[in-house]
Amino acid sequence: MNASPAAVAWIAVDWGTTNLRAWAMAGDRVLDASARPLGMGALKREEFEPALLETVGGWLSDGRTVPVVACGMVGARQGWAEAPYVDTPSRPLDAARFVRVATADRRIAVTIIHGMCQIDPADVMRGEETQLAGLLALEPGFSGTACLPGTHSKWATLGRDRVAGFRTFMTGEIFALLSEQSILRHSVGDASEPDEGAFAEAVTESASAPGALAAWLFSTRAQGLLGTLRPAEALARISGLLVGMEVCAMRAAWIERPLVLIGAPALCGLYARALTLLGARPPALIDAERCTLAGLAAARRLLAG
Amino acid sequence: MNASPAAVAWIAVDWGTTNLRAWAMAGDRVLDASARPLGMGALKREEFEPALLETVGGWLSDGRTVPVVACGMVGARQGWAEAPYVDTPSRPLDAARFVRVATADRRIAVTIIHGMCQIDPADVMRGEETQLAGLLALEPGFSGTACLPGTHSKWATLGRDRVAGFRTFMTGEIFALLSEQSILRHSVGDASEPDEGAFAEAVTESASAPGALAAWLFSTRAQGLLGTLRPAEALARISGLLVGMEVCAMRAAWIERPLVLIGAPALCGLYARALTLLGARPPALIDAERCTLAGLAAARRLLAG
Numbered sequence: 191m192n193a194s195p196a197a198v199a200w201i202a203v204d205w206g207t208t209n210l211r212a213w214a215m216a217g218d219r220v221l222d223a224s225a226r227p228l229g230m231g232a233l234k235r236e237e238f239e240p241a242l243l244e245t246v247g248g249w250l251s252d253g254r255t256v257p258v259v260a261c262g263m264v265g266a267r268q269g270w271a272e273a274p275y276v277d278t279p280s281r282p283l284d285a286a287r288f289v290r291v292a293t294a295d296r297r298i299a300v301t302i303i304h305g306m307c308q309i310d311p312a313d314v315m316r317g318e319e320t321q322l323a324g325l326l327a328l329e330p331g332f333s334g335t336a337c338l339p340g341t342h343s344k345w346a347t348l349g350r351d352r353v354a355g356f357r358t359f360m361t362g363e364i365f366a367l368l369s370e371q372s373i374l375r376h377s378v379g380d381a382s383e384p385d386e387g388a389f390a391e392a393v394t395e396s397a398s399a400p401g402a403l404a405a406w407l408f409s410t411r412a413q414g415l416l417g418t419l420r421p422a423e424a425l426a427r428i429s430g431l432l433v434g435m436e437v438c439a440m441r442a443a444w445i446e447r448p449l450v451l452i453g454a455p456a457l458c459g460l461y462a463r464a465l466t467l468l469g470a471r472p473p474a475l476i477d478a479e480r481c482t483l484a485g486l487a488a489a490r491r492l493l494a495g
Numbered sequence: 496m497n498a499s500p501a502a503v504a505w506i507a508v509d510w511g512t513t514n515l516r517a518w519a520m521a522g523d524r525v526l527d528a529s530a531r532p533l534g535m536g537a538l539k540r541e542e543f544e545p546a547l548l549e550t551v552g553g554w555l556s557d558g559r560t561v562p563v564v565a566c567g568m569v570g571a572r573q574g575w576a577e578a579p580y581v582d583t584p585s586r587p588l589d590a591a592r593f594v595r596v597a598t599a600d601r602r603i604a605v606t607i608i609h610g611m612c613q614i615d616p617a618d619v620m621r622g623e624e625t626q627l628a629g630l631l632a633l634e635p636g637f638s639g640t641a642c643l644p645g646t647h648s649k650w651a652t653l654g655r656d657r658v659a660g661f662r663t664f665m666t667g668e669i670f671a672l673l674s675e676q677s678i679l680r681h682s683v684g685d686a687s688e689p690d691e692g693a694f695a696e697a698v699t700e701s702a703s704a705p706g707a708l709a710a711w712l713f714s715t716r717a718q719g720l721l722g723t724l725r726p727a728e729a730l731a732r733i734s735g736l737l738v739g740m741e742v743c744a745m746r747a748a749w750i751e752r753p754l755v756l757i758g759a760p761a762l763c764g765l766y767a768r769a770l771t772l773l774g775a776r777p778p779a780l781i782d783a784e785r786c787t788l789a790g791l792a793a794a795r796r797l798l799a800g
Contacts, residue, residue: 267720275721311710312717342678342713358717359709360677367672372665373647401705401744404664404737405616408647412617412663415572416580432709439706 193221195251201298202486203242205264206317207231210241214249218487222249230263230270238270239293242300250297259489261303261482262317265289270300275307275314279354282306282323283485285492303489306353313358318344321452321478322353324485328476334448337440338478339457341366345440359436369428374407377414377424384426386463388419392430393464397438406431429460437464449473452481498526500556506603507791508547510569511622512536515546519554523792527554535568535575543575544598547605555602564794566608566787567622570594575605580612580619584659587611587628588790590797608794611658618663623649626757626783627658629790633781639753642745643783644762646671650745664741674733679712682719682729689731691768693724697735698769702743711736734765742769754778757786 193214198221202213208229214222228241242258243250250256265273273289287304305316318338325336326348333349341362347354369378395406410427413419419427443449444465451458451473458475466472498519503526507518513534519527533546547563548555555561570578578594592609610621623643630641631653638654646667652659674683700711715732718724724732748754749770756763756778763780771777 307717307721309721311714312721312723313714314717314720343709357707357710358713359707360713360716361709363677364669364673364709364712367676368669371672371676372668374665397706399744400708401702401740402662402664403705403708404648404666404669404741405662405744407669408663408665409616409618411665412612412619415619416612416614416617418617435706436709439704439710 193249195249195254197221198249198256200257200259200490201246201249202483202490203258203260203264204317204482204486205230205260205262207263210245212242212246213483214246215487215490218484220483224248230266230268235270238264239295242298243295246298252297255297255299257490257493258298258300259303259486259493260300261320261486261489265302265305266316271302273302273304275305276319278306278308278356279352280306281351282319282326282353283489283492285489288489288493301489301493306356308355311357313356315344315356315358317482318346319353320485320489321481322346322348322485323488324481324483325450325452325476326351327484327488328481329450332448332450334450335443336450336452337444337461337473339451339453339461343436345443347443357440361432361436365429365432368407369425374411374424374428377411377419377421378428379421381421381425383422384429385420385422386426388423388426389430389460389463390467392427393434393437393467396431396434397468400435400438403431403435430464433460433464434468437461437468441468444470444473451475453478498554500554500559502526503554503561505562505564505795506551506554507788507795508563508565508569509622509787509791510535510565510567512568515550517547517551518788519551520792520795523789525788529553535571535573540575543569544600547603548600551603557602560602560604562795562798563603563605564608564791564798565605566625566791566794570607570610571621576607578607578609580610581624583611583613583661584657585611586656587624587631587658588794588797590794593794593798606794606798611661613660616662618661620649620661620663622787623651624658625790625794626786627651627653627790628793629786629788630755630757630781631656632789632793633786634755637753637755639755640748641755641757642749642766642778644756644758644766648741650748652748662745666737666741670734670737673712674730679716679729679733682716682724682726683733684726686726686730688727689734690725690727691731693728693731694735694765694768695772697732698739698742698772701736701739702773705740705743708736708740735769738765738769739773742766742773746773749775749778756780758783
């Protein structure tokens with residue numbers, strides 16, 4: 191793919207903590223894509239504009255201003271410009287709360303999408319509100335639960351085009367800490383592919399007594415020491431215990447309600463397995479990037495309209 | 496304190512992963528104490544004897560052999576000499592399973608105490624079996640539960656002079672990872688003293704839905720971002736959520752059964768608070784070092800007798 195600047199109607203940007211990803215768009219159609227490891231976490235305020243220009247410069251031409259619509263951590267307090275949270279319940283996108291950022295380069299007109307927050311239980315999201323808007327654009331009238339597995343998994347309840355509420359689980363981050371930095375790293379070794387049988391067993395175990403998580407985890411170490419557990423099984427146990435606990439805690443959100451998983455296929459596959467093991471119907475899966483793009487396009491329409 | 500070599504009948508040693516602690520003993524009486532940061536984790540096999548001599552050398556004299564009784568990670572596979580696990584149920588000390596280590600220096604005669612294991616749920620301990628033997632020496636006939644809070648908290652069920660079973664919770668290690676290395680470190684800041692009110696609230700919250708741990712944790716971060724939580728409260732919340740979950744999972748082990756806490760006073764205080772908040776009677780507290788010494792003395796008597 192290679193977009194001629196004349197064909198680029200607008201630019202979609204997903205700007206997270208570690209990566210900046212951009213798409214040259216014509217309506218809902220992707221003309222070109224570009225990505226840089228220039229996440230918000232590594233940038234000072236004055237470095238955002240140069241980072242964006244480095245990524246999308248090839249799609250710009252002199253004398254013409256292209257709208258750029260960005261979601262994600264770029265709108266955090268430590269980002270380019272703070273785009274305050276919209277409180278739940280609310281539609282996922284509220285154009286009145288988007289933030290326009292002034293740029294030195296007049297070829298771009300940058301708008302940053304707000305995040306969402308919830309007061310009780312306290313919770314926040316940035317970027318996922320755009321994916322939820324994308325889900326509602328792809329599945330108009332969707333009413334049910336959306337689960338977005340990841341470093342910080344989100345579970346959002348949707349209905350009447352609104353986000354009723356949501357909860358975030360630090361499951362992915364805890365998994366990384368435990369498997370890479372805790373005593374359990376010795377049992378995991380250099381395993382990278384979790385064992386499917388051990389994953390299923392751990393999901394069931396964790397769901398039977400979720401409060402004993404810290405004990406199930408140590409038991410994984412003990413099984414390693416007593417010589418009855420292979421590294422791929424240890425890795426799968428840590429993952430299964432944590433995912434099982436999360437899925438089990440959210441039972442009310444998926445039992446007899448439509449559930450859609452939004453995320454990377456491999457991770458969604460793990461969640462789908464845990465869900466069906468615990469009695470859910472097989473959930474629908476939607477690719478995360480597809481939702482992000484649909485959500486950014488919806489934001490673009492709100493701006494244009 | 497300063498022990499004359501002639502008065503030292505034997506030497507008690509608690510040799511963990513990070514520290515080596517030794518006591519010059521006459522019967523059950525402590526004549527002198529010595530400690531070095533020469534834990535098993537930092538030593539190659541041939542470095543154990545020099546580390547011990549550096550620590551206890553002042554208590555030795557030529558022409559006389561002093562018995563040294565050691566417990567802890569020194570007996571692990573990566574330690575000085577492997578002292579295999581004794582399976583539960585069992586008395587906490589089994590002299591037939593102690594391991595004699597040959598030394599070049601003939602002034603010491605070193606014995607290492609075995610660890611304990613359990614097959615289902617898989618679990619292991621090293622050092623705590625000696626503290627449990629100490630508890631039984633200090634409280635003959637004790638029947639109930641002993642909780643040893645720490646990096647890896649142990650809960651052991653005792654009766655008829657035996658350890659019936661036990662479970663280990665990685666609570667302390669998970670607390671350290673979350674408060675120092677996860678995204679929650681931003682909410683904790685440089686707080687070191689947890690807020691008491693926030694601790695109590697988090698214990699109750701966690702006990703109400705232990706499976707939602709990863710969500711309660713993220714909610715702590717969100718409260719920080721939304722500006723409603725001070726660092727000392729964030730620290731207390733992480734601690735309260737984890738300790739609450741552990742105490743709640745072990746309810747069957749303390750409800751209407753005698754419970755004793757063995758450990759450092761501050762940490763035991765936290766556990767005692769969580770226990771009483773969740774409906775336990777105030778537990779008895781015994782200092783960890785007192786139990787270790789009583790247990791090593793019991794091991795010494797088994798060897799001598």
